[in-house]
Amino acid sequence: MHGALIRYRVMTYVVGSALIVLVFVGVPLQVWANFSLVAKVEGTIHGYLYLVYLFTAADLARRAHWRLGRILAVVLSGFVPGLAFVVEHRVVKQMKAEWAEEAQSGVSVDSGVGAANDASPDGPSPRQP
Numbered sequence: 001m002h003g004a005l006i007r008y009r010v011m012t013y014v015v016g017s018a019l020i021v022l023v024f025v026g027v028p029l030q031v032w033a034n035f036s037l038v039a040k041v042e043g044t045i046h047g048y049l050y051l052v053y054l055f056t057a058a059d060l061a062r063r064a065h066w067r068l069g070r071i072l073a074v075v076l077s078g079f080v081p082g083l084a085f086v087v088e089h090r091v092v093k094q095m096k097a098e099w100a101e102e103a104q105s106g107v108s109v110d111s112g113v114g115a116a117n118d119a120s121p122d123g124p125s126p127r128q129p
Contacts, residue, residue, distance in 0.1 A: 004056070005060060008088075012053065012085070016078075021042055053078055054075065
């Protein structure tokens with residue numbers, strides 16, 4: 001799950017930066033200088049990168065069993081310039097706190113259904129037909 005968090009963080013910085021460039025460089029050039037090339041190119045780039053960002057966030061949400069509120073915050077942060085960085089910081093802080101809590105309790109999120117049986121002192125239990 002740590003790899004999924006790293007991918008999410010990278011995409012957050014890429015998409016957040018692309019949105020800031022689009023809003024604070026591309027749109028003003030389009031509106032005030034009648035130069036729409038930057039807004040068109042950067043808007044297209046941001047759109048495709050946002051889709052990749054959504055896939056990485058969905059992967060992390062699936063692995064970490066996120067609730068709907070956190071998922072919505074992550075999805076909406078790709079629309080407001082600068083908000084992606086704030087949401088990313090909070091998500092990472094919450095994830096690290098959850099991992100620390102799991103480490104103290106000895107429970108792993110990545111363990112599957114059969115992992116509890118594999119961890120028994122007698123070894124894995126035989127499977128029933």
